Amino acid sequence: MAKKGTFVLVHPAWFGGWCWKKITPLLRADGYDLYTPTLTGLGERAHLARPEIGLGTHIADVVNLLKYEDLSDVVLVGNSSGGMVITGVADQLPDAISHIVYLDAFVPQDGQALVDIIPPDRRPPMEALVQNEGQGWLLPRLAPQPWEKFVPEAWRITDEADLRWVLPRLRPTPFGHFKEPVHRKNTAAEKQPRTYIRCVQWPNTVFDRYAQEAQKMAGWHYRELTTSHLPFITHPRELAEVLIEIAA
Numbered sequence: 001m002a003k004k005g006t007f008v009l010v011h012p013a014w015f016g017g018w019c020w021k022k023i024t025p026l027l028r029a030d031g032y033d034l035y036t037p038t039l040t041g042l043g044e045r046a047h048l049a050r051p052e053i054g055l056g057t058h059i060a061d062v063v064n065l066l067k068y069e070d071l072s073d074v075v076l077v078g079n080s081s082g083g084m085v086i087t088g089v090a091d092q093l094p095d096a097i098s099h100i101v102y103l104d105a106f107v108p109q110d111g112q113a114l115v116d117i118i119p120p121d122r123r124p125p126m127e128a129l130v131q132n133e134g135q136g137w138l139l140p141r142l143a144p145q146p147w148e149k150f151v152p153e154a155w156r157i158t159d160e161a162d163l164r165w166v167l168p169r170l171r172p173t174p175f176g177h178f179k180e181p182v183h184r185k186n187t188a189a190e191k192q193p194r195t196y197i198r199c200v201q202w203p204n205t206v207f208d209r210y211a212q213e214a215q216k217m218a219g220w221h222y223r224e225l226t227t228s229h230l231p232f233i234t235h236p237r238e239l240a241e242v243l244i245e246i247a248a
Contacts, residue, residue, distance in 0.1 A: 005247050008036075010079070023239055063093055074098060079104060079229075084113075090189040107210050115179050134175065201227055
């Protein structure tokens with residue numbers, strides 16, 4: 001089968017390239033090449049975590065993948081905080097990218113950090129977790145309650161096998177991933193086609209706003225999935241179908 005194109009899938013905080021395991025064979029079976037980089041300090045690269053890692057490091061992880069693998073015509077996909085990463089990657093390497101896909105993801109403006117985008121009442125609990133449990137530089141999880149409670153309730157991972165797979169692999173994320181701003185200064189990057197995929201079963205007012213904007217703004221496309229926030233884990237076939245449609 002001739003190659004149809006290339007996907008680069010960027011995971012969110014706490015996860016790693018491993019989280020795309022269910023969807024990669026589906027996309028490869030349809031003729032696409034797949035790259036699922038793990039950001040420094042997470043997943044199998046957790047041993048590289050250090051205080052100075054920030055969003056810029058994670059952008060460089062993906063930029064260097066594109067450069068060293070000589071990738072072009074890439075469909076660049078980011079989930080959740082991965083939207084911060086793909087925004088920075090597109091700003092640096094727009095010529096390598098054919099389409100940018102925000103999968104229930106943050107879409108920052110120039111100079112924004114993730115802590116600038118989230119509701120203001122969310123920042124103090126996050127900073128408290130960093131100080132109390134993260135040695136002053138790691139964010140161990142999103143919410144005050146343990147992952148074992150938060151993941152099934154908020155992200156609606158109900159399959160026991162999925163929970164046994166996901167929970168042991170989650171890792172604290174360097175807080176610089178959240179507090180370092182992104183840059184959007186490259187006019188060529190701003191002209192790239194973009195799609196926002198809203199996972200409508202996960203309530204989030206920020207993502208709702210992005211979804212509304214994507215339906216109105218020139219250069220944007222919009223899709224919905226009747227899933228929660230992590231469809232690559234809970235509904236991989238449905239997500240694969242949407243991504244293949246976008247790439248085509």
